Amino acid sequence: MHVNPTRSQTAAFRDTTYVFDWAWADAYKRNGLPYYPKLLCAVPFTPVQGNRLLAVGAHALRHLAATLMAFAEQADVSSLHVLFPTQTEADALTGLGMMQREGVQFHWLNDGYRDFDDFLSTLEQKKRKNIRAERRKVREAGVTMRRIRGEDIQDADWRFFSKCYRQTYREHFSSPYLNLDFFRMIGASMPENLMLVIADYEGKPIASSLVVYQRDAQTGGTLYGRYWGALEHVPCLHFETAYYQPLEFCIEEKLGAFEGGAQGEHKMARGFLPTVTRSAHWLAHPAFADAVGHFLDNEKHSIHAYVDELRDHNPFKG
Numbered sequence: 001m002h003v004n005p006t007r008s009q010t011a012a013f014r015d016t017t018y019v020f021d022w023a024w025a026d027a028y029k030r031n032g033l034p035y036y037p038k039l040l041c042a043v044p045f046t047p048v049q050g051n052r053l054l055a056v057g058a059h060a061l062r063h064l065a066a067t068l069m070a071f072a073e074q075a076d077v078s079s080l081h082v083l084f085p086t087q088t089e090a091d092a093l094t095g096l097g098m099m100q101r102e103g104v105q106f107h108w109l110n111d112g113y114r115d116f117d118d119f120l121s122t123l124e125q126k127k128r129k130n131i132r133a134e135r136r137k138v139r140e141a142g143v144t145m146r147r148i149r150g151e152d153i154q155d156a157d158w159r160f161f162s163k164c165y166r167q168t169y170r171e172h173f174s175s176p177y178l179n180l181d182f183f184r185m186i187g188a189s190m191p192e193n194l195m196l197v198i199a200d201y202e203g204k205p206i207a208s209s210l211v212v213y214q215r216d217a218q219t220g221g222t223l224y225g226r227y228w229g230a231l232e233h234v235p236c237l238h239f240e241t242a243y244y245q246p247l248e249f250c251i252e253e254k255l256g257a258f259e260g261g262a263q264g265e266h267k268m269a270r271g272f273l274p275t276v277t278r279s280a281h282w283l284a285h286p287a288f289a290d291a292v293g294h295f296l297d298n299e300k301h302s303i304h305a306y307v308d309e310l311r312d313h314n315p316f317k318g
Contacts, residue, residue: 019047019083019103019279024292028078033285035078041068042083045177047105047261048224049277052085053092065092072282080282093280099289101279101296102303104310106265106272108258110220113251116244119271127269127315134236135244138199141234143206145245146198150191157196158183161208164229183210197245199230199237206232209242213255220256223249243270265310274310276303 019042028035041052053068055061072080082093094100113119120128138145148157162180169176187194193214199207207230215221228242243260247270250258260267268274281296283289 019081019101021081021281024079024283024288027291028288033078033288037076038078039072039075039080040083041081041085047084047277048259049084049086051089052082053089058088061089061092062095065089065096069093069096069098069282073284078284082280084277084279087278090278090280098280098282099293099296101281102300103277103279104303104307105275105277106260106267107275108247108250108260108267108270108272110250110254110256110258115251116248119247119251122317123271123315124317127271131239131244131270134239137236138234138240141237142201143234143237143240144200145240146200147245147249148196148198150187150194153187153191153194153196155184157198157208158187160198160205161196161210161227161229164208164231165210165227166229167231168227168229195246195249197241199234199241201232201234206230206234207237207241209246211246211249213249213253216256220254222257222259223255225258225260239270243267247271268310268313268315271315273314274307276307 025035043050053061053064055064068080068082080098082089082098085093090100111119111122113122120131123131159180162183165178165183166176193212195211195213197209197211198205207228209228210226211223212226213221213223223246225242225246228238230237230241246258249255258272260272264272281292283292
């Protein structure tokens with residue numbers, strides 16, 4: 001926790017958290033102050049809200065939050081960051097003086113749709129027409145789709161998916177964080193939560209996406225879009241593999257939501273709506289804490305204006 005990362009390690013680690021504080025680190029550097037090490041409470045590679053403070057009951061949560069804050073104040077670190085906590089946890093942390101930061105993701109909600117066409121019927125005509133055209137292009141290209149649940153995923157499937165995953169990073173001139181052994185490990189340890197979507201052309205796989213899902217007795221559960229990649233280019237194949245096949249799965253399995261991951265206004269045209277996410281931050285340096293506090297206040301107003309504007313252009317019928 002207190003190891004000073006190298007510059008390349010720092011850049012890579014930043015990209016795994018999805019709450020970017022590069023500007024803060026740069027400001028510290030310009031003023032001759034170290035931003036690293038810092039304390040971080042998060043799930044790497046996972047921009048998903050969930051429990052970050054493992055406490056039973058409000059009383060225990062308050063005490064655990066206070067203990068975390070006390071530890072940060074006594075440690076030789078620049079800051080403490082808790083990413084994507086639950087609303088209850090965020091409230092407990094901000095109640096102790098941490099600053100709250102907001103972001104935006106795009107989530108799809110299942111309104112009890114009977115099938116994919118039932119979902120399409122709720123969209124504006126232009127959006128509905130575009131989705132049908134995108135799916136038709138994939139079919140007319142001769143591509144067929146397969147969905148493989150975790151327990152049926154073979155090692156050859158993981159090897160192919162890992163190849164697609166690496167190709168995506170290669171196309172973005174970046175280095176992949178995960179490897180084949182990781183995918184094999186989650187395939188063995190949590191198969192009930194995994195699904196691969198594989199696109200085939202002329203009898204061979206050419207693209208794949210990995211989604212993770214969990215069931216919930218009250219909401220039906222949530223599906224999380226994670227990774228996608230293609231070895232050959234087919235128009236609209238990304239949308240079919242990473243969005244439309246998982247959406248069909250959500251409807252068939254009665255999952256309540258599909259969280260498409262970070263970023264992506266293009267998701268709105270496919271039925272995803274803007275959703276505010278939260279993180280909590282504490283900086284030890286009083287002047288920087290004050291400056292970041294003002295920045296976050298301004299950013300919050302911008303985020304709310306952005307979300308309001310997006311919601312004015314939602315893809316569903318009025």
